[in-house]
Amino acid sequence: MSILVLGTVALDTVKTPYGRRTKMLGGSAVHFSMAARLFSDVHLVAGVGKDFPRHHVDFLKQKGIVLTSLIRSEGKTFQWIGQYQGDLNTALTISTELGVLITFKPRISAEQRDIKNIFLANIDPELQECLLAHMHSPRLVALDSMNYWINNKPRQLRRLLKKVDIYVANDQEARVLSGEDNLIRAAKYLRSCGPKMILIKKGEHGVLFYTDRFIVSLPAYPTDKVIDPTGAGDTFAGGFMGYLTKTGRVNAASVKKALVYGTIAASFNVEGFGMEKTSGLTLEALNRRLNKFRKAVVF
Amino acid sequence: MSILVLGTVALDTVKTPYGRRTKMLGGSAVHFSMAARLFSDVHLVAGVGKDFPRHHVDFLKQKGIVLTSLIRSEGKTFQWIGQYQGDLNTALTISTELGVLITFKPRISAEQRDIKNIFLANIDPELQECLLAHMHSPRLVALDSMNYWINNKPRQLRRLLKKVDIYVANDQEARVLSGEDNLIRAAKYLRSCGPKMILIKKGEHGVLFYTDRFIVSLPAYPTDKVIDPTGAGDTFAGGFMGYLTKTGRVNAASVKKALVYGTIAASFNVEGFGMEKTSGLTLEALNRRLNKFRKAVVF
Numbered sequence: 001m002s003i004l005v006l007g008t009v010a011l012d013t014v015k016t017p018y019g020r021r022t023k024m025l026g027g028s029a030v031h032f033s034m035a036a037r038l039f040s041d042v043h044l045v046a047g048v049g050k051d052f053p054r055h056h057v058d059f060l061k062q063k064g065i066v067l068t069s070l071i072r073s074e075g076k077t078f079q080w081i082g083q084y085q086g087d088l089n090t091a092l093t094i095s096t097e098l099g100v101l102i103t104f105k106p107r108i109s110a111e112q113r114d115i116k117n118i119f120l121a122n123i124d125p126e127l128q129e130c131l132l133a134h135m136h137s138p139r140l141v142a143l144d145s146m147n148y149w150i151n152n153k154p155r156q157l158r159r160l161l162k163k164v165d166i167y168v169a170n171d172q173e174a175r176v177l178s179g180e181d182n183l184i185r186a187a188k189y190l191r192s193c194g195p196k197m198i199l200i201k202k203g204e205h206g207v208l209f210y211t212d213r214f215i216v217s218l219p220a221y222p223t224d225k226v227i228d229p230t231g232a233g234d235t236f237a238g239g240f241m242g243y244l245t246k247t248g249r250v251n252a253a254s255v256k257k258a259l260v261y262g263t264i265a266a267s268f269n270v271e272g273f274g275m276e277k278t279s280g281l282t283l284e285a286l287n288r289r290l291n292k293f294r295k296a297v298v299f
Numbered sequence: 300m301s302i303l304v305l306g307t308v309a310l311d312t313v314k315t316p317y318g319r320r321t322k323m324l325g326g327s328a329v330h331f332s333m334a335a336r337l338f339s340d341v342h343l344v345a346g347v348g349k350d351f352p353r354h355h356v357d358f359l360k361q362k363g364i365v366l367t368s369l370i371r372s373e374g375k376t377f378q379w380i381g382q383y384q385g386d387l388n389t390a391l392t393i394s395t396e397l398g399v400l401i402t403f404k405p406r407i408s409a410e411q412r413d414i415k416n417i418f419l420a421n422i423d424p425e426l427q428e429c430l431l432a433h434m435h436s437p438r439l440v441a442l443d444s445m446n447y448w449i450n451n452k453p454r455q456l457r458r459l460l461k462k463v464d465i466y467v468a469n470d471q472e473a474r475v476l477s478g479e480d481n482l483i484r485a486a487k488y489l490r491s492c493g494p495k496m497i498l499i500k501k502g503e504h505g506v507l508f509y510t511d512r513f514i515v516s517l518p519a520y521p522t523d524k525v526i527d528p529t530g531a532g533d534t535f536a537g538g539f540m541g542y543l544t545k546t547g548r549v550n551a552a553s554v555k556k557a558l559v560y561g562t563i564a565a566s567f568n569v570e571g572f573g574m575e576k577t578s579g580l581t582l583e584a585l586n587r588r589l590n591k592f593r594k595a596v597v598f
Contacts, residue, residue: 087480181386183503184523204482205504206518217595219505219516224483256598296516298597299555 002041002066003245005029006106006131007121007234008078009046009056009070012274015083018227024274025056027078028121028144031231033065034278035238035265036119038286039246043112045069045131047104049077063279069108075100088226088270089203106131117245120164121234122146125156132163140250142166142241143195144233150177162194168237171202183208184215197255199240201233209259214252216259221267221293228273232266235278239265239286264289301340302544304328305405305430306420306533307377308345308355308369311573314382317526323573324355326377327420327443330530332364333577334537334564335418337585338545342411344368344430346403348376362578368407374399387525387569388502405430416544419463420533421445424455431462439549441465441540442494443532449476461493467536469500482507483514496554498539500532508558513551515558520566520592527572531565534577538564538585563588 007029013022033042043066052072060067076099082091106127116139120128128143143164149157150173161167167190175181178189187198187210198210204226209216240262247254264286268277306328312321332341342365351371359366375398381390405426415438419427427442442463448456449472460466466489470482477488486497486509497509503525505518539561546553563585567576 087474175386182523182525184521188523202504205501208518208521215521215595217518217521218598219507219518222483222507222514222516224481224487226481252594260598294598295551296514299517299559299593 001117001245001248002043002115003036003117003119003241004043004045004108004112004115005032005036005119005121006045006128007032007119007123008101009044009048009052010078010080011052012230013079013081014228014230014273016088016228016273017085019273021228021273023079025059026080026231026274028123028231028234030060030275031234031269031278032119032121032238032241033060034063034275034281035235035262035269036242036245037064038239038265038281038283039242039261040117041066042242043069043108043115045106045108047071047073047100049073049075049100052077059279069106069112071104071107073100073103075103082230084229087204088229091230106134108134116140117241118142119237119241120144121237122149125149125153125160129156129160129163132160140165140244142168142199142237144168144237145173147173147176158193161190164195166197166199167193167195168199168201168233170233171200171205174198174200184210201236203229203232207236207259207263209255216252216256218259218263219297221263221289222296223267223271225271227271229270230274232269235269236262236266238262260290260293261286264293300416300544300547301342301414302335302416302418302540303342303344303407303411303414304331304335304418304420305344305427306331306418306422307400308343308347308351309377309379311529312378312380313527313529313572315387315527315572316384318572320527320572322378324358325379325530325573327422327530327533329359329574330533330568330577331418331420331537331540332359333362333574333580334534334561334568335541335544336363337538337564337580337582338541338560339416340365341541342368342407342414344405344407346370346372346399348372348374348399351376358578368405368411370403370406372399372402374402381529383528386503387528390529405433407433415439416540417441418536418540419443420536421448424448424452424459428455428459428462431459439464439540439543441467441498441536443467443536444472446472446475457492460489463494465496465498466492466494467498467500467532469502469532470504473497473499483509500535502528502531506535506558506562508554515551515555517558517562518596520562520588521595522566522570524570526570528569529573531568534568535561535565537561559589559592560585563592
């Protein structure tokens, strides 16, 4: 089974208490792909500039990511410069340089229009809606967004919410968009905006999944090696959506397993800068850590 | 099996977005007892003033709490006035009136000295150490403390840490005492201070339990009815220690089950003011909710 992800491909410069890395390969679509590829064929839809290094393209191809719809155009690749302090739970953005993202419009091939599983990673909601309009008959569509769009394009975001099956948000975003402090109440509100399923990512505190029929709550994988959390949320989504795409079923058991795979994939992501730990990740390593997680959580 | 708890008996005045209650029965030892009584005989060690209402004494007796060492003396009962806002995760103390606590010294009966399971709830660490010195051969001793003592009696607290089996702290306290932001590293540091077991309570985010041999991480019970979280941590400790006292074994399986009972007991506590929900709590109700929790967590 295949999954199509629309999002960003970026060059990230990150400083954390454990060091600094310059212009690493990053972006929501790339972090998502690194986890989703362990379960499904991943088709990446994004734009990069003429400056995007060839070896990054080779790396993604080597990982099996389908790059038919990675559009290279005049201009610079999206750059993010950020840093983390203290408990590393919140990123401080130093600067963003949109580059080619200013004029980017997603284009996909005729075959890609038939892909059934879609992840709309964080990017302008108008581009997310534009991509969705290209799809023939999507079966499972998940949407991620960020505070910037919640604040700057709320109308477009709310329109889009009516068209997706799963809304993925972090706890702060869920609180802002719903006006509710309690996360269950926030999830219920977001449910009333359209999506049947609400997935709230709580960083080091794990994840809360809400539907009318069941709730799942999981802690994060306990680790003391948090080096760089950039992309953890997208890696989580990649494991989650990748597994659901593979199983082809959406029910309490498969959603729970998918949430666990997302949790474990994200735990590898935070243990290194950029894709240091997820680029070499295998399903075997994922399953080994899943068994450790089971010991810490299951009663 | 019996458990002895040293702590406070208080009259709490609390304001939350859901209302206000004046001079409710409260205090660390009382909240602990409300949960622990479901599993074990509870002996309460605390001091109250002449103003302490008779009906509160009757209520505690009716709940089966042994009050031999509840000392009534000249002066006023400890009073706390506090309020909660927003996500109700942090209490804002408006005022505390120590009353009889200023001169309180724990005294226990000859028979009580043989009790094997001890919970030293939040109170001056010198009183905690004084009580511990009275015990003949305790088998399992857990210690709770609060920021006030971490800041004001750090030397006494650190001495006491060497004498207990379990240290119970909330996430903020664990971070302050250890100087570590990451909670696993904080737990490892606290472990190096003496206690073999470290229990970090994270409020709405659940609990982390650390020993050299195993780690347990559990989310909180998902509830959207958080009315008044006062005493949730002590209720948690009551369920946890009560169950361990009942089983008489401390291993990975019993600790995990005890943490789950603590989690469920605390979830009832927050759903009402003071002891509104825990005073009528039964083991049957606890087990019913435990099964719902299992559905949300176990994979």
